[in-house]
């Protein structure tokens with residue numbers, strides 16, 4: 001029996017997915033566009049665009065063996081797309097990604113690898129208390145979001161137990177939405193941010209992420225658990241990202257078991273690009289300036305003293321740049 005390749009066999013290229021697809025064949029013109037909503041050991045659960053209520057299990061076609069495919073990827077399928085149990089379609093193309101979140105290497109997995117593609121928003125879920133908030137972790141998530149091309153949202157859970165103001169204040173200069181949630185209030189603010197968008201939820205164990213997912217996604221759609229029935233349950237289940245449909249459109253991607261995002265290859269320039277107000281002043285820095293601390297090389301401090309930039313924004317940028325180097 002030929003050995004089946006899976007996600008673990010893929011060598012992640014250092015670039016950002018710009019390899020020309022010379023193997024693309026014209027006979028795939030009729031392939032059906034679909035989005036990947038679950039991945040398990042080389043099997044992909046996909047929702048075809050023309051039949052979004054259908055879950056089709058697929059494997060990568062021959063020309064795709066070295067192409068990484070993750071939850072959120074836009075792909076093209078050929079073959080039997082009926083979604084019948086036990087039937088496998090073939091995945092013949094992966095479209096360019098608009099964003100990529102990467103998982104940090106760990107003891108069992110030495111490669112930094114993509115876990116979610118094409119998400120618009122990273123929702124960083126953090127409890128106001130119990131467990132105590134860890135701004136260092138939030139900062140690392142922010143770096144991963146800016147680097148991966150996602151807009152961050154901070155969701156502060158358990159606002160019924162403590163005042164979210166201290167932590168909200170810390171992030172105010174960054175200008176992204178901060179939403180506080182509590183069990184006795186509805187999730188209107190969060191719904192309006194996430195509806196019609198693709199968002200990734202990330203949070204450490206105990207912060208209330210599962211409670212949030214259950215409130216955002218009605219029980220019926222949780223039947224996405226079927227994904228695992230289609231593709232088989234196994235060792236990867238606990239760390240696999242799964243895309244769930246929001247009632248009013250859009251998807252939330254849950255990332256159970258993922259403890260942090262990869263920051264190994266993050267460049268200061270990509271983080272800086274999320275600070276448009278400071279990016280212009282940074283053009284006056286010496287080449288190679290990492291903007292980490294006040295120095296003769298860094299033009300950002302004089303931009304602040306000259307009134308062209310905000311001190312709190314610069315402090316936030318420096319905290320994020322420093323967070324890259326701080327282990328969790």
Ligand SMILES: Nc1nc2c(ncn2[C@@H]2O[C@H](COP(=O)(O)OP(=O)(O)OP(=O)(O)O)[C@@H](O)[C@H]2O)c(=O)[nH]1
Nearest residue numbers: 157158159181182183204205206207208209210211
């Ligand atoms: N008071 C209060 N408790 C909450 C809130 N959200 C969640 N909890 C409680 O916090 C505990 C953890 O919630 P979970 O939803 O399981 O948290 P999780 O982040 O999914 O944790 P894991 O399942 O371990 O990954 C549970 O006892 C919840 O009832 C909240 O807004 N307020």
Ligand SMILES: [Zn+2]
Nearest residue numbers: 285289291298
């Ligand atoms: Zn600088």
